[in-house]
Amino acid sequence: MESMIILVFIIGYFFITIENIISLNKVIPSLLMASICWSLIMFLDIPVFGFNNKDPKILLLFHLGKASEIVFFLIGAMSIISIIDRYSGFEALRDLFPTNTKRKFLWIISLLSFILSAIIDNLTATIVVATILKKVISDYKERLYYLGLIIISANAGGVWSPIGDITTTMLWISNKVTTVNLIKRIFIPSTLCMFFSTLVGSLMPIFDGFIQIKKSKLSKFDRKRGFWMLNIGMALLLFVPIFKTVTGIPPYMGMTFSLGILGLITNMMQKKDFSMEEVFRKIDFSSILFFFGILLSVSSLESLGILYNLSHWINNIVSTWKLTTFLFGLMSSFIDNVPLVAATNAMFSYPIDHEFWHFIAYVSGTGGSIFLIGSAAGVAAMGMEKIDFFWYLKKISWLAMIGYLSGFLYLLVYPFLFL
DSSP states (O other): OHHHHHHHHHHHHHHHHTHHHHTOOTHHHHHHHHHHHHHHHHHTTOOOOOTTOOOHHHHHHHHHHHHHHHHHHHHHHHHHHHHHHHTTTTGGGGGGOOOOBHHHHHHHHHHHHHHHHHHHOHHHHHHHHHHHHHHHOOOHHHHHHHHHHHHHHHHHHHHTSTTTSHHHHHHHHTTSOOHHHHHHHHHHHHHHHHHHHHHHHHTSGGGOSBOOOOOOOOOHHHHHHHHHHHHHHHHHHHHHHHHHHHHOOOHHHHHHHHHHHHHHHHHHHOTTTOOHHHHHHTSOHHHHHHHHHHHHHHHHHHHTTHHHHHHHHHHHHSSOHHHHHHHHHHHTTTSOHHHHHHHHHHHOOOOTTOHHHHHHHHHHHHGGGSSGGGSHHHHHHHHHHTOOHHHHHHHTHHHHHHHHHHHHHHHHHHHHHTO
16 A cells, blocks of 8 residues: 555656656646645555654644745745845845956856855745846856856855755754754855856856946935845844744744744835735745645655655665765755655654754755756746756756865865864
């Protein structure tokens, strides 16, 4: 009977991976997979294990609560980003590019992507910087090279922050990592990933020459208001992990608090123009429901003990957990890293802040840059600029691999640096 659940999961996962080939939004197989897996467990009365309870309905409710923590965290974060965008906070960033060479401009947008992704997540950072890029670089071919390195930098920036990547957020909310230790261990390798990829990429002939950046068309008042709203929104996002550390409150409650504060400030500023309904309309609920479906699908395998058995099998055939994480990173380049990390959370029982979880945080994000379809940032960029998969494979993937390896090597030698 368990084989039926596994088969449903494999079929659903297969349709998720070929989303762009068959033009089927991945939220559809994700939700169907979750509902069918849990329906089969209850209909066939398959024994389940977990949370000291063998009642599948109570166990489903438990996993629903865990998944909802991430869902409401994402809704709050996306709402804050929507408010910032509503008042042209990101558009005002265009005025911060004081350069006239393509190479310097590449470094500026790479650093911007790296920093932004740590605060507003790698997907949103890619969309924001790609939108700015389209207004600055008119040549489509040139723009693709910039965009390829933006994907690498955004994914690298997201892995060292608990709110920078959905997979890192999952590890954080699941109490696998703490904010301080995550930043302490992952910031340098993620910086190395971004730095070496950008450094080698900047030597390409495509980045020779000069560039003229036009100022935004915002009025002085709108630009000032945009910057102010950007600063407030960023500060409130950064406040979430601080709030959790000080009070012990779950991250989604901290994000809800930050959203409430920003909504209050915005409502007091713009009583006539501000509308929460407009803010919520811009939220990507498709992605949120995809994460929700994936988390519940993986929880069904966890409840059957399948992931527990799989972890033992992996430990028996792989000599060290460091090799396991390296292989997981390569897998995340073509397999969506959200279900991969969700499964990893359930498969392994290493204590909080164990090196294993820091390695997983790094490889799941940066490994997704190797192939265009390996990360939400890559998929978003592909949709925005119609990037060809094989063009990316030929021109950008090797740069992503250089970055991935540089950061991973640092993680390997880190314990020996302070002997």
